[in-house]
Amino acid sequence: MLLSDYIDVGKYFEDNGVFDPVLDNDNGFFINILRLKTAKTHEFQESYQRINDLFRKIIKLLDRAEKKNISDIFFRQALTLFDFSEVNGIGLGFSEKAPGSGFGPQLSKRVIETAYDIVKAGITDPEFFQLLPLFQNDVGPDRLSDMIATIILPDIEAYTKRVYMECGIDEVKYPDKKFVGSYMLNPYRKHEILLLPIEILHKLPIAKSWEEIDSVVTENNIIRSVMNQQVAEEWSKYSASLKKQYLREKVFTDSNTCQYVVDEYKKEELDLYNPEDRIEYLLEKIWQRIAKLDMSWKTKLQIEAIDSKAAALEIMEYFKQWVENNKGWEVIQDASSRNREKILQRIIHLSGLCYIEKNNLDMSCEPDEGRGPADFKVSRGQDKTLIEVKLSSNSQYLHGYEVQVEEYGKAENTDKLVYVLVDVGNPLKVKKLKELHEQNIRQGKKVLELIIIDSTSKESASRA
Incomplete structure (x- = not known):
């Protein structure tokens, strides 16, 4: 059941670039940070900056931290800021995780420990957080999308309210539908229906924990260029966790190499994706x-x-x-x-x-x-x-x-x-x-x- 059919709004979504979600199943797409960088939808024009501002705060705290554990007040504050749950209302991903699981305390701690090493190596560009799936176990583009959605939730809510208003989606027009506050309730998933513009979405690889990292490394000129031939030949023999460990230790905690990767990543552009x-x-x-x-x-x-x-x-x-x-x-x-x-x-x-x-x-x-x-x-x-x-x-x-x-x-x-x-x-x-x-x-x-x-x-x- 598509939302547009459930509420009978005709071609409004299609004509206005609103993503029309399937209500009774997850939609296999994710919010892509690079698409946010060039967003034309006015509610999302500051979203990229909002994400980087949060990560800059975390980087400053880690830079001041003297220990890589919660006994250090700055490390602990950084860990507190890195707290992301799943935004269920947008219905993205493939339901690999329990609703609302997001990152969880253990995974968040491992990410901040890795971030500590990267910051201490001299990297202060907040964009390195956007590359988490490349070097952090159990972080794939779906979980990264959850992180982004949590940070820009105010923008998602503002956009949803505007579309609701333009379509007349309220309890008066739809007395037979259930609402939670300002939002219509998804009858199949029992959570509110939040909306997104198509322009910020991209396809979600079906790899369960981004074990398709092989293709990322072999097809990505930036990453491949910093790996010597010997490693490239041995790459296929590594397990998924060893591959991420290698990138974490040899690429992302080496100041020169990591800075090069981040600088090149910042130049990347991503074409508009058609769902x-x-x-x-x-x-x-x-x-x-x-x-x-x-x-x-x-x-x-x-x-x-x-x-x-x-x-x-x-x-x-x-x-x-x-x-x-x-x-x-x-x-x-x-x-x-x-x-x-x-x-x-x-x-x-x-x-x-x-x-x-x-x-x-x-x-x-x-x-x-x-x-x-x-x-x-x-x-x-x-x-x-x-x-x-x-x-x-x-x-x-x-x-x-x-x-x-x-x-x-x-x-x-x-x-x-x-x-x-x-x-x-x-x-x-x-x-x-x-x-x-x-x-x-x-x-x-x-x-x-x-x-x-x-x-x-x-x-x-x-x-x-």
Whole structure:
């Protein structure tokens, strides 16, 4: 359930750059400090400075501290300032931690102990705190995002209140919704709904504790340039904790090296990120759009037994009707070419699940029985039908028809095969495939079922 659908605000979020959160699940994004640095949304224009001001205070305290433990008053005060819980209302991350866990006292103490070493090495730039996931165990970009959200919570609240006011989100307009103070309550997560502008978000790596540090080090010119060849060769043999230990001891507590890394980091820029580039989030939005279109075919679900091939053909016929006659082509055309085929497969799977369940069948997505996976298998016991879907933009579209599906059929021990070509604007390819199919029929060859779906852009009826 997207917030925009829950409160029915139409395209306001989309038109005004407001992130539209999924309410019943975490959204796989995080607040990125580099995006805050160039934020245009006025509530967040001072956020970057707010973050650095806090870390400057911590650095000054650590600089005055004489011991790396809580018996030193300055160290203790620095530790007190480094106190961040999870801001649950924004719904970011992947729910790896218990709600509100944030950093916790033990992790905070380890971070401040490391920060003490870095400050004593002569580094006073507050930006080194932004690089925590590189050298501190148990700190990944999701936890770093929690830290940022806690510091800039006043800015998040101010932005949320403005959007609420502009949309009229209050107890008067929504008497059936629950509110906590000024904020609407998330009905699934039982905490307030806070809002963020898309411009400050970025994708969140799914690595559980940023063990994808390998790619960070090997792809980041700044870090790689300060590692000698010997270390680079041994790097793959290190455990995740040893890798962070190496960076902590050899890079971040060496004054010259650390200063170089921080200086180069401060020059970094990060392009605006489109949340719809993340397939899982885009599918949530697509499914909401599907649900709003004419889905009267759902009333035609059969109760009597139907074999797998008839079911597969009927599912694809419903999908064809949705694409060609219910503006489904817009969803396909709007998807980026990089993700389009994967998104197409997910939509077919989603749209077929209700039919499959009603008819006591099974529909698996990309089953793999040996010679690579077909896109779909519709089955009931040993009655199996395979469906292969290709976009007309795919260079392997003919190979898929002539070879691929047959190989999948042999692996699954079935001759019930369906090949679907979705035309995204390649008429010559469509013509070539049709001619090949008709030629095979004339020659008396056994042919698989061919379905061609037109998903090219279409004018409205009035314009036509």
